[in-house]
Amino acid sequence: MSRKKIAEEISIVFSGAAGQGIQSIEMILTKLLKREGYHVFSTKEFMSRIRGGINSTSLRVSSGRVNAPMEKADLFLPLIQDTTLHLQDKITEHTVIIGEQEVVQFDDMVDIPFSEIAKRCGNKIYSSSVAVGVIAGILDVSDSTIEKTFTTHFKGKDDKIIQENIQAAKEGIKESAKIQEYLEVVIEKDASVQDEMLISGTEAVAMGAVAANVRYVASYPMSPATGVLVKLAGWSEQTDCIIEQVEDEITAVNMALGAWYAGARAFVTTSGGGLALMSEGISLSGITEIPFVVHVAQRPGPGTGLPTRTEQGDLHLVLYSGHGDFPRIIYAPGTVEEAFYLTNQAFDLADKFQVPVFILTDQYFVDSLCNTPVWDLDKTVAKHHFTETAQDYKRYAITESGVSPRGIPGFGKGVVKVDSDEHDEEGLITENLNETRKAMVEKRFFRKFNSVRKEVIEPDCFGNKDNELLVLSWGSTGNAVKHAFQLLESPPAGMHFSQVWPLPENIEDILSRYKRIAVVENNASAQFATLLKGYAGVPVTHNIVKFTGLPFSQEEIAREIQSIQ
Amino acid sequence: MSRKKIAEEISIVFSGAAGQGIQSIEMILTKLLKREGYHVFSTKEFMSRIRGGINSTSLRVSSGRVNAPMEKADLFLPLIQDTTLHLQDKITEHTVIIGEQEVVQFDDMVDIPFSEIAKRCGNKIYSSSVAVGVIAGILDVSDSTIEKTFTTHFKGKDDKIIQENIQAAKEGIKESAKIQEYLEVVIEKDASVQDEMLISGTEAVAMGAVAANVRYVASYPMSPATGVLVKLAGWSEQTDCIIEQVEDEITAVNMALGAWYAGARAFVTTSGGGLALMSEGISLSGITEIPFVVHVAQRPGPGTGLPTRTEQGDLHLVLYSGHGDFPRIIYAPGTVEEAFYLTNQAFDLADKFQVPVFILTDQYFVDSLCNTPVWDLDKTVAKHHFTETAQDYKRYAITESGVSPRGIPGFGKGVVKVDSDEHDEEGLITENLNETRKAMVEKRFFRKFNSVRKEVIEPDCFGNKDNELLVLSWGSTGNAVKHAFQLLESPPAGMHFSQVWPLPENIEDILSRYKRIAVVENNASAQFATLLKGYAGVPVTHNIVKFTGLPFSQEEIAREIQSIQ
Amino acid sequence: MSENIFDPHVKDIAWCPGCGNFPIRKIMLEMLQELELDPVNTVMVSGIGQAAKSPQYIQANYFNGLHGRALPPATAIKTANPELTVIVESGDGDMYGEGGNHFLHAIRRNPDITAVVHNNMIYGLTKGQASPTTSKGMKTPVQINGVFLEPFNPLAAAIALDASFVARVNALDQDNTKEIIKKAVQHKGFALVDVFQICVSFNKVNTAKWFKEHSYYLDEQHDTSDRSAAFSRAIEDEKLPLGIFYEQKDKPVFEESFPLYQKDKSPLFQRILNKEALEKIAAEKTE
Amino acid sequence: MSENIFDPHVKDIAWCPGCGNFPIRKIMLEMLQELELDPVNTVMVSGIGQAAKSPQYIQANYFNGLHGRALPPATAIKTANPELTVIVESGDGDMYGEGGNHFLHAIRRNPDITAVVHNNMIYGLTKGQASPTTSKGMKTPVQINGVFLEPFNPLAAAIALDASFVARVNALDQDNTKEIIKKAVQHKGFALVDVFQICVSFNKVNTAKWFKEHSYYLDEQHDTSDRSAAFSRAIEDEKLPLGIFYEQKDKPVFEESFPLYQKDKSPLFQRILNKEALEKIAAEKTE
Ligand SMILES: Cc1ncc(C[n+]2csc(CCOP(=O)(O)OP(=O)(O)O)c2C)c(N)n1
Ligand SMILES: Cc1ncc(C[n+]2csc(CCOP(=O)(O)OP(=O)(O)O)c2C)c(N)n1
Ligand code: SF4
Numbered sequence A, B: 001m002s003r004k005k006i007a008e009e010i011s012i013v014f015s016g017a018a019g020q021g022i023q024s025i026e027m028i029l030t031k032l033l034k035r036e037g038y039h040v041f042s043t044k045e046f047m048s049r050i051r052g053g054i055n056s057t058s059l060r061v062s063s064g065r066v067n068a069p070m071e072k073a074d075l076f077l078p079l080i081q082d083t084t085l086h087l088q089d090k091i092t093e094h095t096v097i098i099g100e101q102e103v104v105q106f107d108d109m110v111d112i113p114f115s116e117i118a119k120r121c122g123n124k125i126y127s128s129s130v131a132v133g134v135i136a137g138i139l140d141v142s143d144s145t146i147e148k149t150f151t152t153h154f155k156g157k158d159d160k161i162i163q164e165n166i167q168a169a170k171e172g173i174k175e176s177a178k179i180q181e182y183l184e185v186v187i188e189k190d191a192s193v194q195d196e197m198l199i200s201g202t203e204a205v206a207m208g209a210v211a212a213n214v215r216y217v218a219s220y221p222m223s224p225a226t227g228v229l230v231k232l233a234g235w236s237e238q239t240d241c242i243i244e245q246v247e248d249e250i251t252a253v254n255m256a257l258g259a260w261y262a263g264a265r266a267f268v269t270t271s272g273g274g275l276a277l278m279s280e281g282i283s284l285s286g287i288t289e290i291p292f293v294v295h296v297a298q299r300p301g302p303g304t305g306l307p308t309r310t311e312q313g314d315l316h317l318v319l320y321s322g323h324g325d326f327p328r329i330i331y332a333p334g335t336v337e338e339a340f341y342l343t344n345q346a347f348d349l350a351d352k353f354q355v356p357v358f359i360l361t362d363q364y365f366v367d368s369l370c371n372t373p374v375w376d377l378d379k380t381v382a383k384h385h386f387t388e389t390a391q392d393y394k395r396y397a398i399t400e401s402g403v404s405p406r407g408i409p410g411f412g413k414g415v416v417k418v419d420s421d422e423h424d425e426e427g428l429i430t431e432n433l434n435e436t437r438k439a440m441v442e443k444r445f446f447r448k449f450n451s452v453r454k455e456v457i458e459p460d461c462f463g464n465k466d467n468e469l470l471v472l473s474w475g476s477t478g479n480a481v482k483h484a485f486q487l488l489e490s491p492p493a494g495m496h497f498s499q500v501w502p503l504p505e506n507i508e509d510i511l512s513r514y515k516r517i518a519v520v521e522n523n524a525s526a527q528f529a530t531l532l533k534g535y536a537g538v539p540v541t542h543n544i545v546k547f548t549g550l551p552f553s554q555e556e557i558a559r560e561i562q563s564i565q
Numbered sequence C, D: 001m002s003e004n005i006f007d008p009h010v011k012d013i014a015w016c017p018g019c020g021n022f023p024i025r026k027i028m029l030e031m032l033q034e035l036e037l038d039p040v041n042t043v044m045v046s047g048i049g050q051a052a053k054s055p056q057y058i059q060a061n062y063f064n065g066l067h068g069r070a071l072p073p074a075t076a077i078k079t080a081n082p083e084l085t086v087i088v089e090s091g092d093g094d095m096y097g098e099g100g101n102h103f104l105h106a107i108r109r110n111p112d113i114t115a116v117v118h119n120n121m122i123y124g125l126t127k128g129q130a131s132p133t134t135s136k137g138m139k140t141p142v143q144i145n146g147v148f149l150e151p152f153n154p155l156a157a158a159i160a161l162d163a164s165f166v167a168r169v170n171a172l173d174q175d176n177t178k179e180i181i182k183k184a185v186q187h188k189g190f191a192l193v194d195v196f197q198i199c200v201s202f203n204k205v206n207t208a209k210w211f212k213e214h215s216y217y218l219d220e221q222h223d224t225s226d227r228s229a230a231f232s233r234a235i236e237d238e239k240l241p242l243g244i245f246y247e248q249k250d251k252p253v254f255e256e257s258f259p260l261y262q263k264d265k266s267p268l269f270q271r272i273l274n275k276e277a278l279e280k281i282a283a284e285k286t287e
């Protein structure tokens, strides 16, 4: 190791067994650094177990917004020895390894006796705080930030414990001098960050739902989607929201439809396997034209697959779940901001168009944290779209837009008849095929699809728009592609889709300008590329795919782009 | 009405309420006419109720094979007055209407007092036999055929009853003279038809499964798929097959996988809504590489939709059901012959490649009847593909073909570990991402997909191959397109797909010869067209779709083709 | 009797002539009227099947959902708007077969809804396969050797799940049945009423005569608050008791368990966004 | 004791130190050995969860299926090859929550399989939400006001479904537990063994001490053939009885009900196509 100057940004990786405390290091450290004025981004990968194994958290601390996974670590802080070489890729010759020599052995490492220091401060379990201190020291965090952060973080704990933790952190700061031998870190702080929020993908989705006036959550726990349920439950006393953990995913969708029918905005959170079980219920939303909003946090399949890993492998499932033809909307946020505003909008459009709306995230996305400006609530909507019924109310009135005014039971003078059989305008079963069936499909599928299409979000364009090569991304890979462009000498054109269905009407025009199109996605079968080909009729020339259960790093994408440039 | 000469073929439509006997008319009449040496094709449409309403059966009697729906009726025989104008389209100025004036009123009709004649013969309920006799008379059926057919059809009944029915039919023949005033029917008989089978789509699928040595059927009743379950149950004493009606469709798929795991060929029959519920289980087949074969008889959705009607709206569902990426095979037979041989082959390929295989039919297809040559059992296979295990057996051995030798418990010295989590070669849960996960996806998805692709069935080409317009069909619409071509002065090129996934490797080459491609399919969203665009990269220029719940008639397709020629 | 506002005067009812669904419909219409319910505040919920068509023939709100899935939406409707009267009408296959898991867990929740199960011991709409309640030995086109499985005993199961109201009635005994269904609807909590219903087309075993001969009414001595006693009566199988087996008057109900209704009784659809709550959550994230 | 052939000597078991799954594993390994079963003819079946990882740590055939879906494949495996010993090991959430409907209907079928349910009264793998058996009032990150639902009583439910063997044990009482599980495996028919199991990470209520203090063994006087008595014991809730509640020795089992096994006992995988049967069916169609 030679002394290295780190400007603008540092990347730090912690590893340890489940239950060993890297999660709490992440939580305190990100708060601390944000409060100090750094941009922070942290992402984690972990095994499907409660204790043991080996997990890691990667942190980027920067003078600007850098929210994407990075391959290499400047600092590596293992709490246990990684015998599986799980994190081998992160460590380069320039990586400074910090550890407790009694626990981890590396040829060239900075020994910091975390536990010993912790014990000195009062308790061995304070070693996480020592580790936090070490990083704080390298990053020149002030004592007052330490004190404030620890005090709020440990709110409710015994004052003695808080003080001892603070002491442990301060000892850590002292130890950090050892690291300065190898690294000179000069990263500019940005005071405006201090007022920003520190938000995970999970929280962004959950808050988007709250902003939409969500009142009914029916879900079954499933990684990585459980977080949204837990967050909404945690806030439910403030938000007056009903939280029901149901017996299975089939219940979730059918309950949610019952709640929407009765006028409450309902929400479901699940992952691919759970969504698979909801397939029939989604079709029920389709024919009854009852709104439905579901968050799908993807993980690698098939089957149980890798429950705590990431993938973008459920696009096709979400697009085609449910038998028969009916319109739907699929959002795939690439930033916490998009996640918040799109989740909010999901409720609005579900309500307005009476269709199922999907918010497609993934484990990488929901479990990553970053700072982001406080939401602008003026940009959100929480307006109901149902109407008061007259006595002759007909639930499925044939309309030009394909949308029939939606009444709810107990509001007005009419009755509201919804039916999963093909029905007439009133909602009664019909077997009139040539007229009623035809009219209903034309209303519910064709005309409504056109109405939905009018509100499609255009892709976000970046890079060199005149390049003949276009690199496309959707959902969580968006930021990694954008960051990859910054690593390239001459970046191509870039385009990020935060809505993946329906596609914009002029999609063919938009894309036909490019000679070559590469689609970056975290799945084996290049699902978005297929979708583009099938509906936009454009030839995708390169599939940049990854299916190991880990997200793309910016370096990886940069390399892939270089190889086709 | 003026006297019309009918050569080659006659089309006859019966209508009546559920429970009124048109089903038994269909059953006897088709047997009778086949035995007499006519080619017969009959198709029915009916309401979702047990009694009442209005249903109809359409029969084509011909000198050649004509297995497709026709729009117009030469003869119309209503058992009740159709107040809903349900069958209006079938009746032209040339249609001869036969009925009992006391029951049905038409301006110009041949009055035959069915009930009165029946009563004379012994019982009012023999009026179906009188109706059968009327048609038999028009078609010059011999007395001995009448006698034989009635005797076998009513096997087990009292001899008196049989004789009275025969008498009723003979009275019907006498009455048929009245019709000869309007129609002169001269259709050539074909003695070879007499030895053929009279088979429904349902029976063809069920027999294909029997020919594959099916030993375990786990299903939940659902129209229009229940017939296959009933047939297999009816034969189960002869075939030594376990039939279990399960509590729900989730059980069906999971039981079937358990049975396959233990070495029994298992089969499931369902419709779209049921398949939607199996989505997670299909994904389990994907990751565990346990074979799975399911028959999906489509009906119009979404939701409960039109339970007894027809649609080809579940192609996307079948193609994408289940989360995550894994290979699958989808057959869509267009004739009873294809249904039999492809169902048989479904088991062979499911077993060989250890993938889910879907047989996609629809209500129109399963409920239609025709004569067809007796199956050639030499063209079927029923060979198991599992192997005896050695002590160090590894269920998921990495292989070049992507297929790992499949052991079953209790056969050999090894143990067989199957896992819905990502696993290593032995079948143990793994979290080794960069190596094991990657290797498994490459084996299970990429390499196996290529192996599966080598056995893809090429589309069947017909019509004028050099035309610039290609008309494509899949599944049950195949025959209607072929028949439509015969109505056209200069038919375009035609292609019928009986396997819709995977597509042939050279699909782009095959299709790129044509300037314009029209896809005929019985759904609103043109699902096969989208599939072709997405995977074959070919522009489909015309979608010929229908979504009323009724099948395409040959005339309808001919008109559609004409309009784009 | 005055005009029944719940009767839509349908021209064509899709049941077979003589079907046991007709007397149940009559009972339900009268019950709704006699309880003086308002169609606008009444929601009928069903799955799919012949029984599940019932809401089609009642003039009230309805949610005619998926096969087996009546209870989840019914629970949610009641929870989203406790002012509504929510009544589920569905078949034995629907409730005890496809919907079995919801049956288990809806009872555990104990929402204030009533489930009227048309138990014809057969799958009617799909043409006569065994249902979970089909008697052992009955032959059908699928169960060609006769049903082997132990029939599902909905009463015993509901009592095992500590349901708050469990009753069985015979649709052909209209007066008693109507009174019991009235009590079920008036009961606060989940009320199960299993209704013996004939299916003239597919069930030739459990006929009107059979039901009559194989049932009797629980007498006054039966203590409906005694769970063990209720269970013992529920598993009787020579003659099947009719009446209310088990009843818990004060069992807490699901929708009332939520703090939001303790603060404010208004249905969810009337509530608008609480912006302050959201701002507070966001503010915590800036800490 | 000799080397246990069922022990694969795994290096890393993915359970928390102190987890109640360890003693269950020990019991299962010993039980399998003591019953002199053969790994090659033994199939462990599970769903998904911490408990459901059990087969990973046993050297035998296994089918580690989907969450909640252990019973359908287990039933099918036994039916397709009655020579195999089929044992299901899964969690309370798996069996009574997601898998509730299979629980109902597997019991009705009565295949000769054993279901060992690791009942830690919590969802372990997903980090501590309430399961169907979680006690009322327990707070979790999702049930923030405490669980409201009536806990699912698997014993009462199984007895209501007339299960052929119903037992409850405490994993920490290894000897008794092993003996009861042995009996369950030897029992011919569906055997349910609900096992009290501690979860040191997420269930701080139902600890080893709690289970000890809140349970006692059924004594000799309990008549395991008396369904009503079994039910009354099953619904006791101050102290929870342990032992065999209910047992029916001669109840017909599912796989034996099929005529094909009455003719010939060989497992299905050994049977080849009966061409004549097919030809006969085809010939009938030419008539
Ligand atoms: C998912 C699904 N599976 C199967 C069906 C087919 N289906 C409709 S009704 C029914 C059974 C009806 O039986 P029951 O609930 O007892 O009602 P009944 O007709 O006897 O009144 C079935 C299996 C369906 N509609 N949906
Ligand atoms: C369809 C589906 N839904 C949800 C999950 C997530 N999940 C995995 S295990 C589990 C619950 C585990 O609880 P339990 O069965 O009691 O087992 P334990 O971990 O407590 O042993 C859940 C909800 C899943 N894998 N599949
Ligand atoms: S089939 Fe049975 S249940 Fe259905 S309508 Fe007819 S008689 Fe009634």
Ligand code: SF4
Pocket: A050, A051, D014, D015, D016, D018, D019, D020, D021, D050, D051, D120, D124, D125, D198, D199, D200, D201, D202
């Ligand atoms: S979470 Fe609980 S059940 Fe799971 S391994 Fe840890 S202690 Fe055992």
Ligand SMILES: [Mg+2]
Pocket: C049, C091, C092, C093, C118, C119, C120, C121, C122, C123, C124, C131
């Ligand atoms: Mg029924």
Ligand SMILES: [Mg+2]
Pocket: D049, D091, D092, D093, D118, D119, D120, D121, D122, D123, D124, D131
């Ligand atoms: Mg558990």
